[in-house]
Amino acid sequence: MADKGWIALHRSIRDHWLYQEKRVFSKYEAWLDILMDANHQTNKIVFDGHLLEVKRGQKVTSIRQLADRWGWSRTKVRDFLDLLESDTMLTRESDSKKTVITVINYDSYQSDKPQKSHQKSHQPDNESATEVPQKDTNNNDNNVNNDNNIVVDDDKGLNFFQTYQEVFGVLNSLTAQKLNEWAKDMSPEIVNEALVRSGLNNAQTFGYTETILKAWSRSGVKTLDDVLALDVKREKANQSPKKNKQKAKNQNNSGVVY
Template identity: 50%
Template sequence: MEGWIKLHRNIQDHWIYKEKRTFSKYEAWLDMIMMANHKENKFLLGNELIKVSRGQFITSELKLMEKWGWSKTKLRNFLKMLEKDGMILKESDNKKTTITIVNYSDWQDQETTERPQEDHKKTTERPQEDTNKNEKNEKNEKNINNRCKLKFGNESMEYKLANYLKNWMIKNNSKAKVPNTDRQMDNWSQHIDYMLRIDKRDPEEIKEIIRFCQTNSFWMTNVLSTKKLREKYDSLYLQMKKSNVVPLKGGSEYAGGKGNNQETDQYDEVKTLKLGKA
């Protein structure tokens, strides 16, 4: 199910939300999104003026442990899991812990946060117009796609690698479910960014992994997104090495079978680009 619902932060003041309980991982993640600043802010911490960007919040492990009813081990494991999946960035010092929600605008659109009361009034005054919420949500999502600034231009390495996988999938299956909007393509590029920036993968190696998985009868039906590519990367790498894949300049060769350099090397110019975002 796709689309948006509008959830105001005031829900945190409701008696249902305040119920003393041990938070689930989902509740903890939702709580983090609601704690994040929807616009840039500053506050004093002792004698230090702290700047907090949109999508960030300042906290401490102790506060989160008390709020969620978790042990220190459970909390640290959860935060490490979110970091590994590219959902958050965490920075800690002896005074505070700063958490950044990655792609915050994907979860909370700027315009939605700045006009909650106006939107609520419109919703209550026009109940009949909301009978088909799925259709309305789909339109809202398209509008949000147009408003949100894309992180990765089509000349960035992240975009080119994501597009390389997309082209291979279409080549293998003309009806493959691939990104068809700029926002969807940006999301695919984001997982490539995680591979480059967090996992420290080599871009040329990522390219060869994509080639391998999309020419392997098993993996071509199982790796159908950049997110899945990242999840299965180590397994793909080991199997690629075991299969004696020999990459060739201007083309590729897999276990004795030659590839078509005109169809498969649409991304080769990436080698001339520097790492980083567009």
């Protein structure tokens, strides 16, 4: 009989060629996709000119984005989300611009210490002293960040190293160096916000994030308040009589929306 325990599945699995196969998602794959896209920690993002808090276990998306991602019709996506709601697997709040999905009992799917829990439940009683204390575990996490030259704003609980992995998967040393340079030039908070926006726009490469950061740098962005002010300014420009002309300024030739 198979073990009834659970395994940790890293989000980078979606970068594997098996996952990248062009296909229509099954309901099971769509549910896994929701779980892997849900925030593992609470973050704040700027959406449509407003500061939005996305909590742990939540995902900001749209019916159109899900339909494109899963190869479904929008009606099928709505019916599927209705089905998951009826089974108390998630809740959702929608308006004309976005859908906020909240996974119910998210901790059941994503524990912060799955391996530790597994080892503790299977080790003999006389080996319990070998369990690594939580303090040491945190230090190990910090060592990983230091080895990759990652700047972490611990005072604000901000770790853009983790955000990068949620959006793009495994982080290599070259990209880690670029992240570090951007964090020094601007701030860890700004870098994290650019990564979050990359994820919301289903970006495939870190180059998308860098395009956002370059645009913000040219605009003199230093804080998240500056980003918000820039969004509001752009939104007002889009509502002017010259909307079509101003709208072109929202994205560069690569189609990056920042």
